[in-house]
Amino acid sequence: MLKFDEQATLKNMEGALKLRPQINEVVDAIYERGFQNVCWLGIGGTYASAMQAVVHMKEKTSMEIFYENAAVFLTTGNKRITKDTFVIISSVTGSTEEVVAAVKKCNEIGATVLGFIDEKEAALARMVDHLISYPLNEQLKFFMVGDRLMQLAGEFEDYEEFYAEMDVHFAKGIVEVEKAADEFGQAFAEAHHDDDMHYFVGAGNQWGATYSYAMCYWEEQHWLKTKSIEAHEFFHGMFEIVERDTPVTIYVTEDSQRSLSERVVNFIPQICGNYTVIDAKDYDVPGISEKFRGALSPFILHAVNNRIDVHIERINRHPMEIRRYYRQLKY
Numbered sequence: 001m002l003k004f005d006e007q008a009t010l011k012n013m014e015g016a017l018k019l020r021p022q023i024n025e026v027v028d029a030i031y032e033r034g035f036q037n038v039c040w041l042g043i044g045g046t047y048a049s050a051m052q053a054v055v056h057m058k059e060k061t062s063m064e065i066f067y068e069n070a071a072v073f074l075t076t077g078n079k080r081i082t083k084d085t086f087v088i089i090s091s092v093t094g095s096t097e098e099v100v101a102a103v104k105k106c107n108e109i110g111a112t113v114l115g116f117i118d119e120k121e122a123a124l125a126r127m128v129d130h131l132i133s134y135p136l137n138e139q140l141k142f143f144m145v146g147d148r149l150m151q152l153a154g155e156f157e158d159y160e161e162f163y164a165e166m167d168v169h170f171a172k173g174i175v176e177v178e179k180a181a182d183e184f185g186q187a188f189a190e191a192h193h194d195d196d197m198h199y200f201v202g203a204g205n206q207w208g209a210t211y212s213y214a215m216c217y218w219e220e221q222h223w224l225k226t227k228s229i230e231a232h233e234f235f236h237g238m239f240e241i242v243e244r245d246t247p248v249t250i251y252v253t254e255d256s257q258r259s260l261s262e263r264v265v266n267f268i269p270q271i272c273g274n275y276t277v278i279d280a281k282d283y284d285v286p287g288i289s290e291k292f293r294g295a296l297s298p299f300i301l302h303a304v305n306n307r308i309d310v311h312i313e314r315i316n317r318h319p320m321e322i323r324r325y326y327r328q329l330k331y
Contacts, residue, residue, distance in 0.1 A: 001182050003310045006175055013171035016137035020144055020163065026114055026130045027148040035112070036084035037064035038149065040142060043071055043098045045216045046090045051208030052298055053088075053142040059256055061155050065146075070102035083110030088145055090138045091115070094122025103127050116141050139209070139298060162292050169287025170296070177283045177303040185307025188276065192247055193315045195224060199242070201250040201264050203231035204257030206280075209298045213305055221320040222312055231260040235267075245274050252279040253297035278304055 040050030050067035057065050068078055081087065087106050091099055094117045106113050107127060115128030118135045125131050132141070147163075150156035192198060198218065202210025207230055214228035229238045231250070242248060248268060252261040268275045280297040283304070288296060313320050325331070 001179065002314060004178065004182075009175055009178070010171050012136050013140070013174060016134060016140050017163075017167055017170065019132060019134055019141065020148075022132055023141070023144050024148050026132070027145055028152065030086050030112060030114075031149065031152045034084075035086040036082060037066070037080060038086045038088070039065075039078075039081055039111075040067045040088050041070055041073065041099070041102055041106070042067070042089060043069055043096065045212050046096075046099070046138065048208040048212030048216070049090060049138045049142055050088075051211070052139055052205055053146050055205045055207065056143055056295065057146045057150060061146075061150050061153065063149065063153060070096075070098040073102050074098060074105065081106065081109060081111055085109075085111040087111045087113045088142065089113060089115050089128070090117070090142070091122070091124055092118045092135070094119045094124035100124050100127070114145070139302075143295070158291070161289075162295075165288050165292065169285065170299075173285030173288060174299055174303050177285065177300050178306055180283055181304040181307045185304065185309075186311045188308050189311030189315055193224075193312045195247045197225045197227065198247045198249065199238070200226060200228045201231050201234055201248065201261065202228065202253075203251075203260040204253045204255040204297070205295070206251045206253045206255075206261075206298050206301055207231075209302060210251055217305070217309060217320075220323070220326065222309070222316065222318065223324070224312075231257070231264050234264050239267075239271070242268070242272050244272060246272055248272055248275040250275065250277050251301055252277060252281070253294065253301070254280050255294035255297055258294075 040053045042050045047067065047069050054065050054067045066080065089099060089103060103113055103124060104127065113128040114130045115125065116132050116138065117125045118133060119125065120131065120133035147156055147159060151159035200210050200214045211228045214226040218224045218226045250261055250264050252258060252265060265277050278301060280300040283300050285293065285296060285300065309320065
């Protein structure tokens with residue numbers, strides 16, 4: 001398979017799961033001390049991951065949880081962020097300007113900040129109250145924080161069962177999804193690698209990932225024009241610009257908002273002949289109980305997207321690491 005290192009993928013995912021005792025130690029201490037609310041703070045891809053964390057939790061928890069964009073927080077503020085707020089951030093380099101400034105503002109307010117920062121020597125790593133440093137799998141780390149909070153609050157009674165399955169089966173299962181999706185990824189890339197505009201539709205715990213995939217992957221890394229749209233908003237304007245040959249991809253999850261995407265899937269054949277449905281249910285993850293699959297939809301669909309990306313990269317002869325403007329120019 002093109003650009004696929006099975007052992008490295010397994011190692012990365014299993015390594016992230018092994019952070020759980022460290023995450024739990026931090027979360028347990030903060031929970032015992034007490035807090036008023038929980039905020040996931042980010043920008044760009046980390047903002048998208050913050051969206052996913054909140055959607056993952058909101059149907060299960062009565063805790064006050066929300067996500068905030070770092071740049072908006074700096075300009076507009078958010079009165080909900082106080083000295084009693086538990087803030088979670090993530091950063092690869094620890095140098096994203098808006099996140100550094102937002103964490104500084106959190107420090108001034110007195111909020112407690114947990115930082116997942118890959119570069120543990122970065123200045124940002126010294127600004128957070130609790131540091132956990134491990135690369136990749138940002139969404140999984142965010143979810144583990146939320147899951148532990150809900151378990152402590154008595155809102156996730158299947159926590160131990162869920163993670164018993166995750167620790168043994170998750171990494172291997174996602175690797176198998178990526179293998180199973182390779183042929184599809186190649187065909188999709190061949191069909192859409194030079195689209196003038198491509199529309200991505202998502203809902204539920206996949207919405208943040210849909211937003212991120214359109215912006216951070218197709219626009220930033222492939223230089224392809226896209227628009228992401230929430231499935232429940234599709235019928236409120238956006239569908240009027242869909243024609244027979246308009247490229248539209250609909251992600252379908254197995255969480256509580258599945259029906260929102262299914263509504264788009266059921267309607268779109270009437271107006272479009274160039275649509276694709278990517279359904280998490282089509283990919284097996286052996287060892288994971290049916291009742292837990294909804295929580296894993298974003299990881300399943302991310303594995304499918306990985307195979308699309310490597311084939312687009314090959315066809316377009318454009319390495320995804322190359323940027324025109326990002327960190328090339330001052331802005």
